[in-house]
Amino acid sequence: MIELATTAALAGIGVAAGLCVLALVRGRSLADRVVALDLLLVMVVSGIAVGSARTGDGTYLDVLVVAALLGFVGTVTVARFIERRGA
């Protein structure tokens, strides 16, 4: 049951991450790239969480905390940069 659900969830997250990378490469503006990169990191966090639900192993949960915080710092930094430089 949980095996099947986590497989499907990981597939969905993988598709979403692929779409994020496509948006990142397409890059209609710098702000778009930041939005896509932010979403990509959310997908990484989601994927690790689903992976730990699948195996029942909590070793990688520390990575989640760090990734969530780093994503915020990166987003804010680039947002400040866009304000100075323009999109």
Add this chain to the structure above:
Amino acid sequence: MADVIASVLLLVGSALAVLAGVGLHRFPDVFARMHAATKPATLGLVLLLTGAAMQAEAAGDVAKLLLVVALQFLTAPVGAHMIGRAAYRAGTELSPDTVVDELAGVDVQGREPGARPS
């Protein structure tokens, strides 16, 4: 029973993720795309992490997942606000379908007057 609930939560969370990925390509301007992208960043992540917490064995793992949820709820709105403000100030063009721009005519720092359509 817990397995069923956790499975449903994980599936709904990943469905939100896919929808956000599609919205990133289909929506007309940066602000609409941000609207699509911030849904899985809060609601989707909460669903996924709740599902993962129901499968976790140690209490410490549940605490870590709750910590991530708390941090995400604090930081995601701030980050989205920063991107939106930066994009608007940088003079990003709004979609022609935009219904109302409450800052139209206001002298926004850094934004060229008349940079938006109509």
